[in-house]
Amino acid sequence: MAGNVDTTIKSGFAGRLGDVRAAIEARLSELLPESGNERDLVALAMRESTLAPGKRMRPVLLVLAAEGLVEDGRENSRTIRRQAVDLGCAVEMIHAASLVLDDMPCMDNAALRRGQPTVHLKFGEDVAVLTAIALLSRAFGVVATISDLAATTRTELVEVLANTVGMQGLVRGQFQDLRDGQRSRNADEIALTNNLKTGVLFGAIMDMVWLISGAREDQRPLLQNFAMELGQAFQMYDDLRDRCADSDKDQGKDDGKSTFVSLYGEDKVKRQLALHLSSAEQALREVYGDDSTIAGYLRLIFEKAALNG
Amino acid sequence: MAGNVDTTIKSGFAGRLGDVRAAIEARLSELLPESGNERDLVALAMRESTLAPGKRMRPVLLVLAAEGLVEDGRENSRTIRRQAVDLGCAVEMIHAASLVLDDMPCMDNAALRRGQPTVHLKFGEDVAVLTAIALLSRAFGVVATISDLAATTRTELVEVLANTVGMQGLVRGQFQDLRDGQRSRNADEIALTNNLKTGVLFGAIMDMVWLISGAREDQRPLLQNFAMELGQAFQMYDDLRDRCADSDKDQGKDDGKSTFVSLYGEDKVKRQLALHLSSAEQALREVYGDDSTIAGYLRLIFEKAALNG
Structure with missing residues (x-):
């Protein structure tokens, strides 16, 4: 797929992507200030877990999807960028909180995250739990106070976020994965858990964009x-x-879990992945037309998967 | 103090208190529905931890404080009751979530809560963490969607709640208590941690009432x-x-912690408690006048402490 993108466009695209990422990083750092007190481990862990080097896929997606719906140069395009960046930061905090908890001994019991010691190993389990709670609360606070946005819209955004995290969303996905992952699951059950674990948050992002x-x-x-x-x-x-050996996550942590790969084998999963991607691109074309920035970003995310396929 | 309250008034007061508690219990049960799937342990633990028999002190306080500010028979008195009950339920969920986490092995490591096995012992640590997260999210969702309330007010309420829970509120109180409780603390430090652990939530309740x-x-x-x-x-x-032997909480779990009791001894703490109560009553008189229901409730909460003193 990467071959379709000509070098000039790619460099303009890379620049725009860099801008969006920089805006997100800067805003995250503002929203999670250093406490100035080195004994305040929760504040430190909030920053470290959220600002750790990463692709910022979820907030980038949110910003590109929102900007794509607003014509360039329109009066409110700057406002939309700012609001989308704030929402993206809230989503990134939720994502970081979920990773901190997933890594804990009572969940996946991971020692490394992106090559670094996990939060509970570095700061203790108590700090890990409190960090996740504080990040979650901060995310709700950020969404409730986004400026220049109608209060009604802000309450709708809080509602979307609450449903996304709660017992019908990420919490349920994590629970099903922990408790049912070890037994043999059929394709429908795996798809349902996958949707709760990752699809729900993407769904929330797109609903926020729409709102x-x-x-x-x-x-x-x-x-x-x-x-x-x-x-x-x-x-x-x-x-x-x-x-895959060159992954930056703890390798093999899904061993023994019932996944599409264990059910169908790698080749069939790669073909199915390509089908889902193609449907995703089709949906994007219907909203954004051909050659949208967000479609370019989608190709970039999955470039590696495609090359390996 | 209890001697001042004549029997007739007390029985009318008891009836009103019973009404308020029943309204709270009923609404909590609606907001935390049974899942119908016995394998859904998170839904079960959310209900059990929140609906466990309890005094519902925080929501009762919220409802009485709000109703006291609205004249009886005023057109909106029913609306205020309904809104206060919803807010009270959100506060009770936050309180329940904080107890579930406080009891965990990485925090206070408690085996019993109100005479029953704690959530992590009954359902597992993973379920305990997910239950707290789900309760927190539900609380934010409830506040964001309270009906017949201006959206601006709802966003302000969400903001109050986010600050109350977050790294400047309950999270910080719990962290300070866990990490600094074991070392010797002076009176100012103890007062600060006490305020973060309990005062902030009462502060949030009163701000919600005001809003x-x-x-x-x-x-x-x-x-x-x-x-x-x-x-x-x-x-x-x-x-x-x-x-005290007739307490319903795990006894002696503060052993070795630096508290006002370990610093000053029981007698001096009882005298200080009486001073704080008297200041609290004075503040109530300035807002609600003499003989308000909420002042009666305050006396009821602390009746036992006064009798022992």
Whole structure:
């Protein structure tokens, strides 16, 4: 796929992506200030776990998806960028909180995350739990106070976030994965858990995009289709990477878990991943037209998967 | 103190208190529905930890404080009751989540809570963590969607809740208590931690009351004074109970912790508790006048402490 993108466009695209990432990093750092007290380990762990080097895929996706719905040069395009960056930061905090908890001894019991000691190993389990709670609360606080956005919209965004995290969302996905992952699951059950673990957060991102951009009613289900397909593709990509030596996550931690890879084998999963990606691209075309920045970003995320395929 | 309350008034008061508690219990049960799937342990633990028999002190306080600011029979008195009950339920969920986490092995490592096995012992540590996260998210969702309340007010309530839980609030109190509790602390440090552990949530309750009742600007600091004094009094009461055989909490779990009781001895703490209570009552009189229901409730909470003193 990368071959389709000509070098000039790619360099403009890379520049834009760099801008978006820089805006997100800067805002995250503002929203999670250093406490100035070195004994304040929770504040330190909040920063370290959220600001650790990463692709910022979720917030980048949110910003590109929102900007793509607002015409360039329109008066409110700067406002939308700022609001999308704030929302993206909230989503990144939720994501970081979920990783801190997933790594704990009572969950996946991981020692490394992106090559660094996990939060509970570095700061203690008590700090890890409190860090996750504080990040979650901060995320809700950020969403509730986004400036220049109608209060009604802000309450809707808080509601979306609450449902995304709660017992019908990420919490349920993590629970099903922990408790049911070890037994043999059929394809439907795996797809459901995958959707709760990753698709729900992508769904929330796209709903947030729809809410702040004032997009048309008929675009909402298309954005949700995109999120669902992306979630399935991403979970397959993640399961494939778990078996791959150059992954930056703790390798083989899914050993013994019932995944699409253990059910179908790598080749079939790669073909299914390609199908989900193609459906995701189709949904994007219907909303954003051909050659949108967000479609370019989607190709970039999965470039490696495609090259390996 | 109890001697001042004549039997007739007390029985009307008991009836009103019973009504408020019943409304809270019923609404909590609606907001935390049974999942219908017995394997859904998180849903079960959310209900059990929140609906466990308890005094519902925080939500009762919230409802009485809000109703006291609205004249009886005023058109919106029913609406205020409903909104206060919803807010009270959110506060009770936050409180329940904090107890589930406090009991975990990496925190206070408690085996019993109100005579029952703690959530992590009954359901596992993973379920305990996920239950707390789900309760927290549910609380934010409930606050964001309270009906017949201006969206601006709802976003302010979400902000209050986020600050209350986060790294400047309950999280910080729990961290300071865990990490600094074992070393010798002076009175100022103990008062600060006590305020973060209990005063902040009372402060949030009174700010919520102020926000939904449309009370006067000059009443806000008075309600905050009341909350601060109540928080200090309550933490002292709790520390005294920890040494008392007929307490329903795990006895002696503060052994070795630096508290006002270990610093000053029981008698001096009882005298200080009485001073904080008297300041709390004074603040209530300035807002609610003499003989308010909420002042009656305050006396009821601390009746036992006074009788022992």
